[in-house]
Amino acid sequence: xxxxxxxxxxxxxxxxxxxxxxxxxxxxxxxxxxxxxxxxxxxxxxxxxxxxxxxxxxxxxxxxxxxxxxxxxxxxxxxxxxxxxxxxxxxxxxxxxxxxxxxxxxxxxxxxxxxxxxxxxxxxxxxxxxxxxxxxxxxxxxxxxxxxxxxxxxxxxxxxxxxxxxxxxxxxxxxxxxxxxxxxxxxxxxxxxxxxxxxxxxxxxxxxxxxxxxxxxxxxxxxxxxxxxxxxxxxxxxxxxxxxxxxxxxxxxxxxxxxxxxxxxxxxxxxxxxxxxxxxxxxxxxxxxxxxxxxxxxxxxxxxxxxxxxxxxxxxxxxxxxxxxxxxxxxxxxxxxxxxxxxxxxxxxxxxxxxxxxxxxxxxxxxxxxxxxxxxxxxxxxxxxxxxxxxxxxxxxxxxxxxxxxxxxxxxxxxxxxxxxxxxxxxxxxxxxxxxxxxxxxxxxxxxxxxxxxxxxxxxxxxxxxxxxxxxxxxxxxxxxxxxxxxxxxxxxxxxxxxxxxxxxxxxxxxxxxxxxxxxxxxxxxxxxxxxxxxxxxxxxxxxxxxxxxxxxxxxxxxxxxxxxxxxxxxxxxxxxxxxxxxxxxxxxxxxxxxxxxxxxxxxxxxxxxxxxx
Amino acid sequence: xxxxxxxxxxxxxxxxxxxxxxxxxxxxxxxxxxxxxxxxxxxxxxxxxxxxxxxxxxxxxxxxxxxxxxxxxxxxxxxxxxxxxxxxxxxxxxxxxxxxxxxxxxxxxxxxxxxxxxxxxxxxxxxxxxxxxxxxxxxxxxxxxxxxxxxxxxxxxxxxxxxxxxxxxxxxxxxxxxxxxxxxxxxxxxxxxxxxxxxxxxxxxxxxxxxxxxxxxxxxxxxxxxxxxxxxxxxxxxxx
Ligand SMILES: Cc1cc2nc3c(=O)[nH]c(=O)nc-3n(C[C@H](O)[C@H](O)[C@H](O)COP(=O)(O)O)c2cc1C
Ligand code: SF4
Ligand code: SF4
Ligand code: FES
Numbered sequence: 075x076x077x078x079x080x081x082x083x084x085x086x087x088x089x090x091x092x093x094x095x096x097x098x099x100x101x102x103x104x105x106x107x108x109x110x111x112x113x114x115x116x117x118x119x120x121x122x123x124x125x126x127x128x129x130x131x132x133x134x135x136x137x138x139x140x141x142x143x144x145x146x147x148x149x150x151x152x153x154x155x156x157x158x159x160x161x162x163x164x165x166x167x168x169x170x171x172x173x174x175x176x177x178x179x180x181x182x183x184x185x186x187x188x189x190x191x192x193x194x195x196x197x198x199x200x201x202x203x204x205x206x207x208x209x210x211x212x213x214x215x216x217x218x219x220x221x222x223x224x225x226x227x228x229x230x231x232x233x234x235x236x237x238x239x240x241x242x243x244x245x246x247x248x249x250x251x252x253x254x255x256x257x258x259x260x261x262x263x264x265x266x267x268x269x270x271x272x273x274x275x276x277x278x279x280x281x282x283x284x285x286x287x288x289x290x291x292x293x294x295x296x297x298x299x300x301x302x303x304x305x306x307x308x309x310x311x312x313x314x315x316x317x318x319x320x321x322x323x324x325x326x327x328x329x330x331x332x333x334x335x336x337x338x339x340x341x342x343x344x345x346x347x348x349x350x351x352x353x354x355x356x357x358x359x360x361x362x363x364x365x366x367x368x369x370x371x372x373x374x375x376x377x378x379x380x381x382x383x384x385x386x387x388x389x390x391x392x393x394x395x396x397x398x399x400x401x402x403x404x405x406x407x408x409x410x411x412x413x414x415x416x417x418x419x420x421x422x423x424x425x426x427x428x429x430x431x432x433x434x435x436x437x438x439x440x441x442x443x444x445x446x447x448x449x450x451x452x453x454x455x456x457x458x459x460x461x462x463x464x465x466x467x468x469x470x471x472x473x474x475x476x477x478x479x480x481x482x483x484x485x486x487x488x489x490x491x492x493x494x495x496x497x498x499x500x501x502x503x504x505x506x507x508x509x510x511x512x513x514x515x516x517x518x519x520x521x522x523x524x525x526x527x528x529x530x531x532x533x534x535x536x537x538x539x540x541x542x543x544x545x546x547x548x549x550x551x552x553x554x555x556x557x558x559x560x561x562x563x564x565x566x567x568x569x570x571x572x573x574x575x576x577x578x579x580x581x582x583x584x585x586x587x588x589x590x591x592x593x594x595x596x597x598x599x600x601x602x603x604x605x606x607x608x609x610x611x612x613x614x615x616x617x618x619x620x621x622x623x624x625x626x627x628x629x630x631x632x633x634x635x636x637x638x639x640x641x642x643x644x645x646x647x648x649x650x651x652x653x654x655x656x657x658x659x660x661x662x663x664x665x666x667x668x669x670x671x672x673x674x675x676x677x678x679x680x681x682x683x684x685x686x687x688x
Numbered sequence: 689x690x691x692x693x694x695x696x697x698x699x700x701x702x703x704x705x706x707x708x709x710x711x712x713x714x715x716x717x718x719x720x721x722x723x724x725x726x727x728x729x730x731x732x733x734x735x736x737x738x739x740x741x742x743x744x745x746x747x748x749x750x751x752x753x754x755x756x757x758x759x760x761x762x763x764x765x766x767x768x769x770x771x772x773x774x775x776x777x778x779x780x781x782x783x784x785x786x787x788x789x790x791x792x793x794x795x796x797x798x799x800x801x802x803x804x805x806x807x808x809x810x811x812x813x814x815x816x817x818x819x820x821x822x823x824x825x826x827x828x829x830x831x832x833x834x835x836x837x838x839x840x841x842x843x844x845x846x847x848x849x850x851x852x853x854x855x856x857x858x859x860x861x862x863x864x865x866x867x868x869x870x871x872x873x874x875x876x877x878x879x880x881x882x883x884x885x886x887x888x889x890x891x892x893x894x895x896x897x898x899x900x901x902x903x904x905x906x907x908x909x910x911x912x913x914x915x916x917x918x919x920x921x922x923x924x925x926x927x928x
Contacts, residue, residue, distance in 0.1 A: 120868075131866050132853035132866035133850070135853065138855070139857070141857075436854070441732045581859070583861035585733050585735050586735050586776055589780070589835075590780045592858070593780075593813075594776070621772055626735075
């Protein structure tokens, strides 16, 4: 029985509701906390939230149904174990371990045990690919899982020990920083970049960021100084048009995108764990430049375990006068940062979906124009930048633009932090100057007989061993940081199939091509995997790929076919091996459809099967 | 120079603030569309109205018209893609036109005819979706819902009620209603609401009007959807 059936639900939710006041942007945060305490979000909770926030119930229900960690109306166990489903976890034995664990606890994945104690399921990549197989138990990260670990976890669950009392070594997360350059290599004195900014002035600081040629590290590679100046100009222009009397509409917002949902990416986790001051300082520099007074860190739900630590860093910065009112004694320089947690939705990394989520809504990408730089959070001009981008900005404020521009290549200044996982000896974090070749990187991390690399995650590019002389740079292989290595002998079809499942699961469902197209793609990949694929299926996937690329609403849909299209193009044999010789194979499995009849009649002889041995 | 854009070689005027779709409808140029209805805020989800502007694909119902845009609309390539999207909408739901009261008046069916859709092409999903007959005057059959959110917009923006909304994610997106029971009867929806009559398919139907217009005399039985929607736009302009 789930706890939310209990009659005292109202009393138990009261502290959560009170804590968040009557601010409708807090819906998601409230739902998260209710999920954590009650292990489900029942209809009555939704009624209570809607009433408390004076929102139509249907809106709250819509949010509750969108995010994976909120589990909609479904209950989950008091102990909820979610195994990370990235291909790198699979390569380390995820499926077998999850099976082992489920059997040990007499569980069926996706269902709650009868006593309501425990549930097991898969979840999209948890960002621990260098120390997988990984899982989450009630939001806490489990890494380097093996059968021994799982035996212990079963014991702990059976004895109903609260997760907070479990041995801390179970939750150890390593940084694994294996190559440092200018971002990770030098010690950073909190406040140093801000002092430099104040000494130089906001305009001059902007000029340094401009000179540095810094481009966004979240994937798209937009020039950071341009984004900041658009946001700044959004107000300037409004003042010219006498829109300033709209009052606080003129407020500007600084958002740090720490959603890091791209499978295989975990560098922002390390930056936030060990370089949080640098990141927050970069945000504060940006706030000074564009004139923002409010900032948000949008932290993916998978990283909720870092919340306490990050709140602590923010508090220290307030105490040191690096956040809050009159920062470093500068009159009128006010800025503070609030942390907002996600709840399991890759799409919330897309900047406009992220803003919707910050507003407490379903994470669905907005129509553009208008762009967030002019109409973002609650309509305010808003800058959304990646964690690493802010780290770079802080360094630029400190050392100047020329220093930064001198590193890297013509179109890609500075360094890039890579998250390396898959088939290599030394998995972890590597910081390289842009322009470094794939071959060099593979050598440094001890990749033996590498065959393919997935650069920048499922939405990026699959490259083959023939392309290892290409380089990491916007002008060649742009990357948000993921670098997954596959040695010779790995089945790249399974990689592409895993990614097709990822996209179908993470599509927000707003637009037709992606909502339906990603599911069609996943089904064809499963059909081929089941041995029923034909040549016409490959043609169909190419057409679907074109449709996704050219008709989708946002970057998720436009890149969702990349792994299938890239592997079809570069490794056609991995598909052809799996195809039936037939020109056509029905998607409908005739023999499979007879399974129920066989069960009822208790028959399983040859005659009860269609076309078995023929 | 006045404001003009060019669609398939034809130069048409636009006013500041108009989308490409607005300008096209006003000029008598048809762009296939499903989630768009000129009476409501543009939504941009079905993607049927996608056009190519200076080489880039955009949804014409949400993209502002900008001086000098060179737009491709009625091309074989775009129509083939629109057909594929329409097929996707058919297979992800359960559309049994011969049994549907909306047949002949349905925009989904009509746009499929317009785009020469001869078969569903993709495998049917046959999803299990709920039918809600609880309301005395209105039937909600989710099997026929294409998630266009016109009812959501109509209820929120015109009726001022917010009876409808979406929940779920991805292929599990579904229409939900504003009541604790989840039933339509417990909402304040009325048959006279805009939201009760705006559905482009047979998902929301006012009861007891079944077949009051016989098959053969329905809107799209005699006219193509392009003609119907352009005439409607013309009439709308006449009222202004
Ligand atoms: C589906 C999708 C997911 C994304 N996820 C992230 C993410 O997790 N982190 C991130 O920084 N950017 C992500 N982005 C890119 C953001 O939309 C945005 O471009 C970026 O945060 C801008 O910051 P930057 O200029 O510093 O790169 C994603 C984009 C898409 C389309
Ligand atoms: S492309 Fe996919 S994720 Fe993006 S809006 Fe469309 S359905 Fe949502
Ligand atoms: S019920 Fe009709 S109007 Fe509402 S979303 Fe579904 S198809 Fe659109
Ligand atoms: S009509 Fe434009 S996207 Fe649906």
